[in-house]
Amino acid sequence: MNIGTVIQSGIKEIGAHWFRSALTMFGVICGVASLVTMASFVKGKENLLRESLAQTGGLEKITLESEDDLPDYQKHLEGEAKGVTLKDVYALQNGAPLVHTVTPIVNKRYPRVSRRGKGTRVSSLLGTWPSAVELLEHEIEHGRMFNMMEDHLGNNVCVIGTEVRNSLFGEYDEQGQPINPVGEKILINYLPFTIVGMFKEYMSDEDRKKKNEAIARGETISRRNPFSRFRGGDRNARRTQYIYYQKNSTVMVPLNTLVSKLDSSYETGSAMDRKLSEVTMKIHDVSLMSPSLQQVRNVVMRTHKGLEDFEFETQEEFADDINLAIHNERVSGMFIAGICLLVGGIGIVNIMLSSISERVREIGIRKSIGATTLDIFTQIITESVVLAMAGGILGLIVSPILVNTLAGFAEDTTPPVMTSMAMMVAFGFSVLTGSLAGLFPAIKAAKLDPIQALRYD
Amino acid sequence: MALLELRDIHKTYHLGGETIRALDGVTLDIDPGEFISIIGPSGSGKSTLMHILGCLDSPTSGTLKLDGTMIHDASARQLATIRNKKIGFVFQFFNLLPKLTVRQNVELPMVYSGASNKERRERAMDALRLVNMEDRSKHRPSQLSGGQQQRTAIARALVNDPRIIFADEPTGNLDSNTGEMILQMFDKLQQEGRTVMLVTHDPEIAAVTPRRIEIRDGKIANEIDPKLAGDAPRFEQVSSREAETTP
Ligand SMILES: Nc1ncnc2c1ncn2[C@@H]1O[C@H](COP(=O)(O)OP(=O)(O)O)[C@@H](O)[C@H]1O
Ligand SMILES: [Mg+2]
Numbered sequence: 001m002n003i004g005t006v007i008q009s010g011i012k013e014i015g016a017h018w019f020r021s022a023l024t025m026f027g028v029i030c031g032v033a034s035l036v037t038m039a040s041f042v043k044g045k046e047n048l049l050r051e052s053l054a055q056t057g058g059l060e061k062i063t064l065e066s067e068d069d070l071p072d073y074q075k076h077l078e079g080e081a082k083g084v085t086l087k088d089v090y091a092l093q094n095g096a097p098l099v100h101t102v103t104p105i106v107n108k109r110y111p112r113v114s115r116r117g118k119g120t121r122v123s124s125l126l127g128t129w130p131s132a133v134e135l136l137e138h139e140i141e142h143g144r145m146f147n148m149m150e151d152h153l154g155n156n157v158c159v160i161g162t163e164v165r166n167s168l169f170g171e172y173d174e175q176g177q178p179i180n181p182v183g184e185k186i187l188i189n190y191l192p193f194t195i196v197g198m199f200k201e202y203m204s205d206e207d208r209k210k211k212n213e214a215i216a217r218g219e220t221i222s223r224r225n226p227f228s229r230f231r232g233g234d235r236n237a238r239r240t241q242y243i244y245y246q247k248n249s250t251v252m253v254p255l256n257t258l259v260s261k262l263d264s265s266y267e268t269g270s271a272m273d274r275k276l277s278e279v280t281m282k283i284h285d286v287s288l289m290s291p292s293l294q295q296v297r298n299v300v301m302r303t304h305k306g307l308e309d310f311e312f313e314t315q316e317e318f319a320d321d322i323n324l325a326i327h328n329e330r331v332s333g334m335f336i337a338g339i340c341l342l343v344g345g346i347g348i349v350n351i352m353l354s355s356i357s358e359r360v361r362e363i364g365i366r367k368s369i370g371a372t373t374l375d376i377f378t379q380i381i382t383e384s385v386v387l388a389m390a391g392g393i394l395g396l397i398v399s400p401i402l403v404n405t406l407a408g409f410a411e412d413t414t415p416p417v418m419t420s421m422a423m424m425v426a427f428g429f430s431v432l433t434g435s436l437a438g439l440f441p442a443i444k445a446a447k448l449d450p451i452q453a454l455r456y457d
Numbered sequence: 458m459a460l461l462e463l464r465d466i467h468k469t470y471h472l473g474g475e476t477i478r479a480l481d482g483v484t485l486d487i488d489p490g491e492f493i494s495i496i497g498p499s500g501s502g503k504s505t506l507m508h509i510l511g512c513l514d515s516p517t518s519g520t521l522k523l524d525g526t527m528i529h530d531a532s533a534r535q536l537a538t539i540r541n542k543k544i545g546f547v548f549q550f551f552n553l554l555p556k557l558t559v560r561q562n563v564e565l566p567m568v569y570s571g572a573s574n575k576e577r578r579e580r581a582m583d584a585l586r587l588v589n590m591e592d593r594s595k596h597r598p599s600q601l602s603g604g605q606q607q608r609t610a611i612a613r614a615l616v617n618d619p620r621i622i623f624a625d626e627p628t629g630n631l632d633s634n635t636g637e638m639i640l641q642m643f644d645k646l647q648q649e650g651r652t653v654m655l656v657t658h659d660p661e662i663a664a665v666t667p668r669r670i671e672i673r674d675g676k677i678a679n680e681i682d683p684k685l686a687g688d689a690p691r692f693e694q695v696s697s698r699e700a701e702t703t704p
Contacts, residue, residue, distance in 0.1 A: 005568055016556060365552045368513055369613065370541020370569040372534050451514050454552065 006378055010386040013355075024351045025391035027344025028433060032395025032426045033402050034340050038333030039422035040403045042326060045414045048204060049322040052243040053315060055202060057137055060282040062099070062293065063313040064088065064300065066275055071308055081309035083275040088303050088310075092281065095299040098292040099281040103131045106258055107277040113164060113251060115186045120167040122249045125188065127258025135280055138250075143182035143197030151254035154261065158188065159197040163248040189262055193253065202247045206415040289314070341429055344391065345437040352384050352441035356448075363445055364453025373446040380442035381435060388434025392427045399423070458525065459486040460620060460652060461510060466519035468505050468675070479505040480516065481675035487621070487654070492647040494655040494663040497672035503656045504625055506672065510654070511544050511623050512536045524620055541570050545614025547624035551606040553598040559609050560585065560594040566617045584612040588642060604635035611642060621652040628662060640665050 014021045053059070066083025092102045106127040113122055126132065130145045146157045160181070165171070168186060169179045181195050203211070253262070259274055283292040293312055300310055356363065363376055371379075403416050468480040479502045487493060487510075495503045508514035509521060512528055521528040524543060531539065546552075553562045563581040572580070585591045588608040598606050607627060614622050624643065628636030640655075644665060647653045655666060663669050671679040 002571065012556070361552070362554055365554060366565070366569075367537070368511075368540060368546050368552075369566045370537050370617075372537040372569070374534070375537075375569060451508055454513075454548065 003378075003382075006382045007386060009379070010383040013383050014387055014390065017355075020351060021387060021390075024347045024387060025344075025394060027340060027347045028388050028391025028430050029344075029395040029398060031337055031341035031344050031433070032392050032430050033399040035334070035337035035426040035429065036396065036399035036418065036422050037402050037406065037416070038330075038337055039426070040399075040416035040418045041406075041414070042329045042333060043419055043422065044416040045329065046322070046326045047417055048414045049325070051204060053318055053322065055137055055243055055247060056318075057135065057280075057282070057315065059286045059289075059315050059319055060284075061135070061315055062281060062283060062296070064279040064281075064296065065277070065311055065313060067309055067311040074308060077307055081307055082273055082304075084279050084300075084310050085274060085276060085303075086272050088279050088300050089276075091299050091303045092279070092296060095302075096292075096295045098285075098288060098295045099283050101131050101135050102279060102281040103129050103135050104255055104276045105132065105278050105280055106255060106263070108258065108263060111189050111251070111262070113160075113168065113186060113188050114190075115168045115184070118168060119187075120164070122164055122251050123246055124250070125258065125262070126250065126252045127255040127262070128252055129255055132252060132280075135282060136247075136250075138247075139200045140197050141200035142180045143195070145197055146252075146254050151256045154256045155254065156191065156193045156257060156261070157196045158186070158193040158251055158253045159199065160186075160195055160252075161199045161248040161250040162201040163245065164251055165198055188251065188253070191261060199248070199250065202244050204244065204415075207244075289316070337426075337429075341433045344388070344430075345433040348384055348387055348434060348437035349440060351387075352380060352438060353444070355383075356380060356441055356445040359445075360448060360453045363448050364450045367448070367450035368454060376448070377442045377446040380445045381438040384438025384441065385431060385434035388430045388437065389427075391434075392430030395430065396423055396427060399426075459522075460489045460491075460524060461485070461487040462520075462522040463510070464520045464522075466506075466509060466516045466521065468502070468509065468514070469517050478675045480509070483519070483672075483675070483677055485670065485677065487652065489620070489652055490647070490650055491668055492644070492653050492655075492666045493668045493670065494657060494666040495670050495672060496657055496660060496663040497678070499658055501672045502675040503658075503672055505675075507623050507625055507654070507656050510621075511546060512539050513546075537569075541566055542617055543620040545617070545619040545622040547607070547610050547614050547622065547627045549626035549629040551598070551603070551610045551630070553606055553609055553613075555598050557597075558594065559590060559596050559598070559601070562598070562609055563613045563616050566613060570617060580616055581612070584616040585609075587615060588612045602635075603631050604638060607631060607635075607639055608642070611639070611646075615646070621654065622646065623654050623656070625656045626658070627655065628657075628659075636662075 064084055068081070068083075070078055070081060086104055089102050089104045092099060096102075108125040108127065110121045110123070111125040112119055113125075114120070129151060130147055132138070133140065133145050140159070141162075143159070145159055146155070150157050162171075165179060165181050169181050169184070171178060173179050181198055184195050185192050186195060187193070281296075283289065285292075293314075296312070301308075304310065363371075366376065366379075400418060403418060407416050463483055463485040466480050466483040467478070470477040470479055481502075483506060495506060497503050505514065509516050512521075512523065512531075515528075523539065526539070528536070528539070540546075553559075554565070557565070560578070560581050563584055564577045567577045567580060582591055582594065585594055588611050590605060590608050590612060593601065593605060593609075598609065601609065607630075611622075611627075614624075622643075627643070628639055631639060640662060643653050643655065653666075655662065657663055667683045669681045670677055
């Protein structure tokens with residue numbers, strides 16, 4: 001018996017009881033739609049979290065920080081502890097080939113930045129080297145990064161993020177063009193600085209899309225860009241929004257300038273011995289994380305003469321957090337979708353069983369004219385699979401509507417991302433449900449004794 | 458060689474501790490081209506015998522050889538193929554599939570034997586022409602009279618050109634004129650060289666066939682075979698009395 005004929009008659013059988021079939025399909029539709037919806041939201045979240053990991057330097061970034069609390073056996077040497085210094089930076093540049101872009105950073109919290117009496121506090125002011133641009137995944141939109149010469153001379157130059165520009169200059173000029181603040185003077189903690197560069201505006205693809213649409217509609221004259229603001233919504237979404245906001249609020253000045261002119265807490269003395277907030281670097285190969293950390297540790301132990309007044313921070317924890325969050329959401333989503341499909345499957349079993357008991361005579365007739373057990377089995381299982389597949393297709397049609405509706409209801413959650421992979425998997429599950437659900441009725445039908453079936457009056 | 462060779466067939470059913478001997482030692486040979494009727498009162502085992510002959514049912518003991526094949530050794534799959542290719546059934550209640558058209562019903566045996574769409578259509582129309590139903594090919598069984606339904610069923614039984622056609626009370630649900638026409642159709646088929654077996658409780662119907670086998674309580678009680686010297690009068694007597702007592 002050829003499979004085309006079987007599928008055709010399966011479709012006909014379903015069509016003959018279309019209302020009953022539609023009710024039966026409902027469970028599968030729900031299952032497939034919820035699977036796709038769940039996967040889309042989780043994928044959206046995952047993309048955003050991974051994006052924010054990349055925005056903060058990626059997994060390759062490792063940070064060496066000063067640690068005031070020494071291990072117990074070194075407590076008596078606390079007076080000797082100088083923390084992380086430029087000595088470490090030079091030592092690492094020469095002695096740790098597994099890392100690159102070793103960059104010193106002094107982080108000054110909540111400095112006041114102002115211009116013509118209009119001021120704001122940015123979350124952090126970084127005194128660093130030009131390599132910080134590459135290290136912290138920045139891109140210059142206007143002007144340039146300061147250079148090592150300016151660091152050497154301790155010049156009052158700075159590079160700012162777009163949020164700082166927005167606060168001090170506004171985002172757009174009277175013509176609706178974005179303002180380029182390069183060359184302007186601002187005050188940082190009441191000291192004049194010249195802006196030599198501005199970073200590009202960082203935001204998620206989704207926000208960029210929304211913003212471009214808003215611009216296309218002509219809504220350009222807003223003092224602040226509402227899309228890069230840190231908004232409500234779920235925890236992970238907030239976290240990501242916050243990362244963009246923070247990145248856009250950056251102010252960078254040369255390390256030397258910050259240390260010598262802006263930070264009163266720094267004692268005089270050898271520049272080499274000045275305590276840094278952190279030394280940040282990248283490793284060449286993420287798979288060599290632990291040997292790289294070991295190498296850095298060996299080098300730093302030598303410059304610190306064995307004093308453990310430093311510690312490492314990697315982004316692995318963040319990455320683990322991401323994986324765990326995604327895993328948890330996936331499991332709970334799969335659970336719900338699985339239950340829907342189970343209910344759908346039971347519906348199919350039910351309808352197929354009642355269908356074959358209505359068709360005992362038909363099965364007997366088919367057997368009497370030469371249908372084999374396998375033919376009958378194939379017929380019933382095909383009907384069941386066709387039913388489930390129809391449900392699956394309808395589910396796939398419904399799911400974008402469901403995803404968009406839900407995304408509309410919860411404006412502040414991460415935007416869902418529908419993938420063809422998720423749709424294929426969901427459809428595959430519907431087919432699987434259909435085959436499993438059809439199994440028992442098909443075996444039952446195939447086993448029917450033709451004589452009994454024909455006697456059935 | 459006989460087309461069908463039945464040797465000491467027994468079929469017993471067990472119903473709540475009671476043993477029912479539906480067939481109790483039947484031995485029978487059927488030659489190609491024969492026109493036979495199985496006659497006997499209701500419950501005598503006629504249908505059971507026909508089911509076993511038609512490879513729909515298997516005996517409790519005894520052997521059946523069809524066209525040289527020992528049916529005892531055949532797998533369920535082989536039995537299905539035998540039913541499909543070598544046997545045609547016609548039933549009292551027509552047993553057409555109500556959702557299919559007349560032509561699709563007739564095509565059904567070829568669906569399982571794997572003929573192409575075109576061949577199926579052509580052969581179905583040929584078979585319908587044989588029973589004068591070609592102009593009704595697009596109708597559904599519910600739109601047909603009993604006689605037309607039975608003719609469709611005959612076309613379906615013929616379509617794979619079987620070695621033997623079994624008809625279980627084929628006129629049982631028809632008025633006498635229509636029944637007469639159906640019987641004439643079987644007669645014509647037999648004259649064209651086919652082997653036909655009628656199963657009936659009605660001696661008038663059995664009278665159509667040259668060879669008659671009477672079953673009582675699962676045994677062959679009497680047999681008229683034109684090949685042998687027969688005693689027709691006694692047979693007629695017995696069965697007409699019997700016929701009055703059966704519904
Ligand atoms: N599945 C079954 N279970 C029990 N008894 C059966 C079954 N099928 C047939 N019989 C019995 O076998 C006997 C012969 O039945 P059947 O061949 O249908 O008779 P007929 O066709 O001559 O009327 C009857 O007594 C009937 O009740
Ligand atoms: Mg009977």
